[in-house]
Amino acid sequence: MIYKTKTKDFVVYVKDNDAFFKGIFNDFLQYRLNILKVFRSIEDTKVVLIDTPRGKYVLKVFAPKDKKFERVAKSFVKGDYYYTLLKQTDRVISEGLRFPNDFYLLAERKIFNYASLFVMIIEYVEGVELGDLDELNDDVRAEIADKMQQLHQHNMISGDPHKGNFILSADGIRIIDLSGKTPNANRKAKDRIDMERHLGIENELKDLGYYSVVYKKRMRLKIKRIKQRLKLSK
CATH class of the missing domain: 1.10.510.10 (Transferase(Phosphotransferase) domain 1)
Structure with missing residues (x-):
């Protein structure tokens, strides 16, 4: 189940209201993350592997720069893409699927339904x-x-x-x-x-x-x- 909270100027959605992932997000805001590897680092997207007391997780930060007007329009017509992804992932896993990688936290800096910054904590899958x-x-x-x-x-x-x-x-x-x-x-x-x-x-x-x-x-x-x-x- 997904729970909604607020932290500073972010709307935060957390799977099962898990305080652990809220703590990781607060560490992100305080620049206290232990980064093990950078998967991607371009102007609008940063994806890193972080170490935590529970093991490794993927943290993604997305700040879209282009097509702002189009994104604003879509946010009202089509809704919140990443929030929908979070809910869908939680739903299929609760229905018994164990092979999609899990999605634990989504934080958005929002104005009405439009988000200008997304922070995500996602399961890291070990393998090839x-x-x-x-x-x-x-x-x-x-x-x-x-x-x-x-x-x-x-x-x-x-x-x-x-x-x-x-x-x-x-x-x-x-x-x-x-x-x-x-x-x-x-x-x-x-x-x-x-x-x-x-x-x-x-x-x-x-x-x-x-x-x-x-x-x-x-x-x-x-x-x-x-x-x-x-x-x-x-």
Whole structure:
């Protein structure tokens, strides 16, 4: 269950109201984190591995700089993406799925429904990224296909099922960096299409969502070709 609190100028959502993760967030505000590794450090995104009394966690700080007006509009129309992701992750794990990486805390600096800064504490999954393997064997592909199917049955999507978002752990395949978008038929179909493209896992379900995605892709390609021809004819 997700609980909402306030800390300074942040709205904070915490899984199970766990004081431990609130403490980590306060350490972040006080610059007291023990950083073990920097995974990513660019202008708008910082992702680090931190050490705590309970072990390692991933801390992500996201401060979007571009498309501000578009983000403001989306925050009112589509809602809070990361809060939705937090709730969806909590829901599927409570329903028995153990392979998505857990999401423990989300802190947002908000004005009404628009957030300008996000701080997240996420489970760190020990193991090997699929991208670091020489090849994927049939057993690994079958396990990925099975777990992605379970994820879709529980109404959640990966949103980007490439090798970097699957970890081969001691407990089998874990799926990380999931999506908080609405898990409609088109997005589930896109997951399957991308699994075929990135992982060599054949898409065996060709439903209305699949044909909708394929049709839209073909239309975009046709429009792109027409634009290119118009440019060449000038």
